[in-house]
Each structure stands twice: as C-alpha cells, then as structure tokens.
Amino acid sequence: MATGSTGFGYVMGGFVNRPWIFMGVDRSHFSAKLRPALRYKQIHYVEYPPDWEEIQRRTGANFIPVVVDPGGEMHQDSTEIIDLLEERFDEPRLLPASPADLALCRLIELYADEFFLLVSMRTRWAYSENAAEMRRAFAAFSGSVQVGESLADRMSSYLPMLGITEATMPAIDSHTDDVLEALNRHLAKSPFLLGDRMSLADCALMGPLYAHLYQDRVTRKRLLDEAIEVCAWIERCNRPVPESMGTWFGGQYPGTLREVLSLVGRDAVPHVLAHEEALVGWVAGQQTGVPLPRVVGECKSELRGLRITCGARPYVTWKIERFRQAFDAIGSTSERGLLVALVGGALVSSPSKVPIAKSGNELVVVTS
Numbered sequence: 036m037a038t039g040s041t042g043f044g045y046v047m048g049g050f051v052n053r054p055w056i057f058m059g060v061d062r063s064h065f066s067a068k069l070r071p072a073l074r075y076k077q078i079h080y081v082e083y084p085p086d087w088e089e090i091q092r093r094t095g096a097n098f099i100p101v102v103v104d105p106g107g108e109m110h111q112d113s114t115e116i117i118d119l120l121e122e123r124f125d126e127p128r129l130l131p132a133s134p135a136d137l138a139l140c141r142l143i144e145l146y147a148d149e150f151f152l153l154v155s156m157r158t159r160w161a162y163s164e165n166a167a168e169m170r171r172a173f174a175a176f177s178g179s180v181q182v183g184e185s186l187a188d189r190m191s192s193y194l195p196m197l198g199i200t201e202a203t204m205p206a207i208d209s210h211t212d213d214v215l216e217a218l219n220r221h222l223a224k225s226p227f228l229l230g231d232r233m234s235l236a237d238c239a240l241m242g243p244l245y246a247h248l249y250q251d252r253v254t255r256k257r258l259l260d261e262a263i264e265v266c267a268w269i270e271r272c273n274r275p276v277p278e279s280m281g282t283w284f285g286g287q288y289p290g291t292l293r294e295v296l297s298l299v300g301r302d303a304v305p306h307v308l309a310h311e312e313a314l315v316g317w318v319a320g321q322q323t324g325v326p327l328p329r330v331v332g333e334c335k336s337e338l339r340g341l342r343i344t345c346g347a348r349p350y351v352t353w354k355i356e357r358f359r360q361a362f363d364a365i366g367s368t369s370e371r372g373l374l375v376a377l378v379g380g381a382l383v384s385s386p387s388k389v390p391i392a393k394s395g396n397e398l399v400v401v402t403s
C-alpha cells in the first residue's frame with residue numbers, strides 16, 4: 036500500500052518505486068523512435084512535455100527526447116538511450132542476437148536517423164498544408180501561438196542545411212515513392228522489419244514515419260490510401276505486445292526486405308559517406324579533445340542524378356562507425372557477402388577514417 040509520495044516516485048512500504056521520466060513530443064521524430072522501445076520493454080515511465088530550460092542546463096543541448104532515470108540522471112540521444120535501456124532491461128531484447136540482424140538494425144537506424152530526415156523534413160515543411168498545420172500543432176502543444184511560431188520557424192529553417200531545396204525535392208520524392216512501396220510490400224509479408232519480432236530497426240524507422248508522415252495531413256492521407264501495411268506496422272510498433280511476437284530472421288532475409296535494403300544502399304549510403312568525407316577534411320589539423328560543432332562545412336553528394344549540397348554533420352559519421360563495428364562482428368562470410376551485395380562495399384570496406392568519439396553529449400576529436 037502506498038504510504039506517501041516522493042516527487043515523481045512513490046514510497047511503497049519503504050521501497051521507492053520511481054518511474055523513468057520521458058520528455059518528448061508526439062510529432063517529434065526521435066521521441067517517436069524512443070517511445071516504442073520504452074513500451075516494448077514495459078518500463079515503468081511517465082511522459083512529460085519537455086522542460087527546455089532544464090534540458091539545456093543538464094545536457095548542454097536543445098534536443099528531445101531525454102529520459103531521467105530513477106536515480107535522477109538525465110540522458111540525451113535516442114541511440115544511446117536505447118543502448119542504456121537494453122543494458123538495464125535485458126528482456127525483451129530490441130537488439131537481435133544474430134550479428135547480421137544486429138548490423139541490419141544499425142544500418143536501418145543510420146538510414147532512418149540520418150537520411151530519412153530528408154524525406155520527413157521535406158514532407159513536413161515543404162508541403163504548404165503540412166507546414167501550416169504543424170505551426171498550429173506546435174502552438175496547441177506548447178499552449179502559445181507565439182511559441183508555436185518560433186518552434187516552427189526554427190525547425191523549418193533547417194531545410195537548406197539538410198539539402199532540401201526546390202532543386203533536390205524531385206530526387207527525395209522519387210526515393211520516398213520507392214521506399215514506401217517497398218516497405219508496404221515487405222510489411223504485408225512480415226509483421227516487423229526483421230521478422231516476427233520488433234527490434235531497434237522498427238523503432239528507428241517508425242520514428243519519422245509515425246511522427247511526421249503519419250501525423251501530417253497530406254502524407255497521412257497518402258499512407259492510409261496507398262500504404263496501409265505501413266500504417267498497420269506503425270500501429271503495431273506503437274502498442275507492442277512482446278509476448279505475442281516470434282523471432283527475428285536470423286540472417287535469412289526475404290526478397291521484400293532485400294528490396295528495401297537495396298534502396299538504402301543505392302540512395303542513402305552515398306549520402307552518409309559524403310558526410311564522412313567532408314569530416315575527414317575538416318578534422319585534419321584539429322587538436323584532440325576539440326568538441327565538434329553540429330555542422331562542419333559543406334557536404335556534396337548525388338541523389339538520383341541530382342546534386343545535394345548540405346551541412347556536413349559529424350554525428351552521421353559517428354553513426355556510420357557504429358554500423359561498421361556491428362558489421363565487423365559478423366563471422367559468417369556468406370552473411371557479410373550478402374550485406375555487401377545489398378548496400379554496396381563502400382560503407383563496410385572503408386576503414387574508419389575519422390578519429391572521433393563521444394564525450395558526454397559532445398563529439399570530440401581523438402587521437403587515431
């Protein structure tokens with residue numbers, strides 16, 4: 036029986052049962068990536084709107100989502116938070132046991148977090164109906180038209196930095212058409228991306244698909260009309276029932292998944308590698324321990340024949356490295372060969388070129 040309350044926790048007969056605190060927003064890509072992980076693991080948590088001042092003070096950054104663990108420590112970055120949850124709540128697992136499946140999780144996370152942004156930011160802020168609705172949604176969520184406007188101004192101002200312009204939109208749209216079709220075909224056959232069980236790959240890709248495309252009116256209609264299997268998967272991921280799930284593919288990938296992965300290889304891989312290339316040039320001559328800015332100069336790549344110029348984000352390279360580490364752990368030659376065939380050799384064959392590491396919430400240059 037509860038004998039009293041201590042802030043966010045409850046004293047139950049002397050045992051302090053504090054929930055995790057999750058600060059996120061419904062239409063936020065990275066909040067939508069993390070929420071299904073918390074639910075799948077059936078973690079005792081409460082969701083609060085972000086306290087931006089507190090987040091800035093405690094993480095040094097202005098990003099959501101964050102979580103506060105029951106010990107009171109705040110954690111930022113969905114990728115690292117999911118790793119932390121996997122460590123603290125080992126079952127049910129989100130990271131598959133098979134090294135090839137795990138590498139695919141890291142690849143899809145890289146794709147969803149760092150390339151699919153082009154799709155989700157284009158659809159949100161460059162369809163006028165979506166953009167107008169989102170301004171109102173931010174106002175409603177924050178309780179202030181003024182705050183809503185300034186949030187919308189801030190988020191929409193990132194488009195050029197991401198390489199989203201009138202000139203590049205046809206290529207982004209063409210990728211979007213193909214990937215939605217391929218995903219719809221795959222999810223008609225398989226309940227989750229990597230088989231009968233949800234994984235990090237699902238959390239990562241459903242993040243932008245749910246928070247942006249499925250919530251914003253123009254794309255919501257399109258998904259409901261043309262990609263109903265994607266909608267059903269979004270709903271499954273958002274209300275996961277781990278007890279009713281089976282197992283992951285375990286290295287045996289159906290043709291429908293291979294189609295999705297070859298789009299990743301064809302369109303996303305050159306783009307993320309261009310970020311790494313730009314960082315190599317920037318880092319040369321920098322001292323170790325120097326914190327990296329969010330953007331370091333320009334990054335140039337090509338998508339479906341169109342030139343994309345965007346800000347080079349060092350964080351993309353940090354995530355490429357995580358994929359490479361997972362790839363290097365695959366012992367089976369045939370599984371390695373299969374992945375290379377699907378996504379191209381460049382991503383896996385280039386050895387790490389940039390000595391960077393995370394220090395707290397910052398990326399820093401380290402000695403190679």
Ligand SMILES: N[C@@H](CCC(=O)N[C@@H](CS)C(=O)NCC(=O)O)C(=O)O
Nearest residue numbers: 063064065097098099100112113114
């Ligand atoms: N790497 C971070 C990215 C978080 C992120 O970009 N969050 C967005 C909302 S979905 C944000 O807070 N953006 C604020 C800004 O960029 O100004 C993560 O994985 O958590």
